[in-house]
Amino acid sequence: MDYEEPLFFRVMRYAEAADRDVVDMVSGNPDWEPPAALRDGLREFADFDADEFQYGPSAGLTELRGEIAERRNVDPSQIVVTNGAGEANYLAMARALERDAGDGVLLTDPVYPYYPGKAQMLGGDVTLVPVAEGGEIDVEAMREAATEETALIVANTPNNPTGVVYSRETMEALVSLAEEVDALLVADEVYDHFDYTGEFESALTIDSENRIVTSAFSKSMAITGFRVGYAIFPESLVDAAKTRHMLVNVAGSNPAQYAVLQALRETEPEYYEETRSMLSDRIAAFTDALDEAGADYTRPEGAFYVLARFDGFPGTMANVERLIDEAGVAGMPGEAFGPARADWIRFALVTPRAQEAAKRLADYF
Numbered sequence: 479m480d481y482e483e484p485l486f487f488r489v490m491r492y493a494e495a496a497d498r499d500v501v502d503m504v505s506g507n508p509d510w511e512p513p514a515a516l517r518d519g520l521r522e523f524a525d526f527d528a529d530e531f532q533y534g535p536s537a538g539l540t541e542l543r544g545e546i547a548e549r550r551n552v553d554p555s556q557i558v559v560t561n562g563a564g565e566a567n568y569l570a571m572a573r574a575l576e577r578d579a580g581d582g583v584l585l586t587d588p589v590y591p592y593y594p595g596k597a598q599m600l601g602g603d604v605t606l607v608p609v610a611e612g613g614e615i616d617v618e619a620m621r622e623a624a625t626e627e628t629a630l631i632v633a634n635t636p637n638n639p640t641g642v643v644y645s646r647e648t649m650e651a652l653v654s655l656a657e658e659v660d661a662l663l664v665a666d667e668v669y670d671h672f673d674y675t676g677e678f679e680s681a682l683t684i685d686s687e688n689r690i691v692t693s694a695f696s697k698s699m700a701i702t703g704f705r706v707g708y709a710i711f712p713e714s715l716v717d718a719a720k721t722r723h724m725l726v727n728v729a730g731s732n733p734a735q736y737a738v739l740q741a742l743r744e745t746e747p748e749y750y751e752e753t754r755s756m757l758s759d760r761i762a763a764f765t766d767a768l769d770e771a772g773a774d775y776t777r778p779e780g781a782f783y784v785l786a787r788f789d790g791f792p793g794t795m796a797n798v799e800r801l802i803d804e805a806g807v808a809g810m811p812g813e814a815f816g817p818a819r820a821d822w823i824r825f826a827l828v829t830p831r832a833q834e835a836a837k838r839l840a841d842y843f
C-alpha cells in the first residue's frame with residue numbers, strides 16, 4: 479500500500495500556511511489540561527531506577543491492566559494495553575479477519591476514515607452502510623448488508639463524526655447480528671467519557687463471545703500524544719491479539735502507561751465532569767451561532783464534533799480550503815468520512831474560540 483498522508487494533516491498544514499488568523503477545528507486533539515496526577519506521574523517516572531526504563535510486560539503494565547480490569551469489571555487477562563485506540567482497533571479488526579469467517583466488513587457511512595483503511599490493509603472487503611437521517615446507526619440496513627461472508631462490524635459510540643450515542647438496544651442488536659453471521663462486533667468507545675445524554679452504556683455490559691471493546695485515554699485525559707489505549711477481548715480471542723501486539727510492538731511505553739496509571743488512581747470524577755460541562759457550553763455557543771448562520775447542523779449527544787451544512791457549499795476539500803482563506807475557520811471535509819455526509823463539514827470543538835469561529839461562519843455565509 480502506498481503511504482498516504484492523513485487528510486487532517488493536510489488540512490492542518492493548509493490552515494497553518496494561510497496568511498491570516500485561522501481557528502483550527504480540524505483535528506481531535508483536546509485543548510484542555512490533562513489530570514494533574516498525570517503530570518505528577520510522568521515526573522515521578524523520570525527519577526525511577528534505570529531498570530524501570532527497560533521492556534515492561536508486553537500486554538501492558540500489570541498494575542495498569544489491573545486498574546482497568548477493576549473499572550471495567552473484566553478479568554485482567556482479557557486486556558491488551560495498546561498504542562492508543564488506533565492499535566486496539568487494529569488488533570480487534572485483525573482478530574476478526576483472521577478467523578476464517580469470511581472477509582466482509584460492515585462499517586457505517588459516515589465513517590471514521592481509519593476503519594476502512596485498516597480493514598482494507600487487513601484484506602477486508604468493506605461495505606459502507608449509510609446511517610439514518612439523524613445519524614443513528616441503521617440496524618435494519620446493517621442486517622440487510624450482512625452475509626455469511628461478514629467477519630467484522632465496527633460501531634463507534636459516542637460517534638465521530640455524527641455525535642450520536644447509540645442506544646443499548648442498538649448495540650444489543652448489533653451484537654446479535656454479529657453472533658448470527660459469526661462475525662465480531664468491535665465497539666470503539668474512545669469517546670466514552672464524552673456522553674451528554676447520561677444514557678451511554680458500554681458494550682461490555684452485553685455478554686458475548688462476539689464483541690470486543692476498544693478504548694483509550696487519548697481523549698478522556700487529553701493525551702492523544704501519549705498513545706495509551708486498550709482492547710478488551712473475550713477469553714477465547716485474546717491470545718492471538720496478545721501475540722500480534724507483542725510481535726509488532728514488543729511492549730508499550732512504560733512512562734506513558736505509568737502516568738496514566740497514576741492519573742486513573744488519583745483523578746476524581748469532577749475532572750471528567752468539568753470537561754464535559756466545558757464542552758457542553760462550547761457546543762451550545764457554537765450551535766447558537768450556526769443557527770444565526772442559517773446552517774443545518776447536528777447537535778452532538780456525545781464526543782466533540784459538530785457536522786454543519788451550508789446551503790450550496792458541499793464539504794469538499796476545495797470548499798474547506800476556501801473557508802480557511804475566506805472565513806478564517808478550518809474544519810474537516812465531510813467527504814473524508816464517506817459519501818453520506820459529503821455535503822457537510824465537521825468542526826472539532828477543541829478550541830476555546832469555537833464561538834468566534836461560528837460567528838465568522840455566520841458573517842461569511
Ligand SMILES: Cc1ncc(COP(=O)(O)O)c(C=O)c1O
Pocket residue numbers: 506561562563564565590634638666668693694695696697702706707
Ligand atoms: C473513533 C475514533 N477511534 C479511534 C481514534 C484514535 O484514538 P487514539 O488516539 O487513542 O489511537 C480516534 C481519534 O480521533 C477516533 O475518533
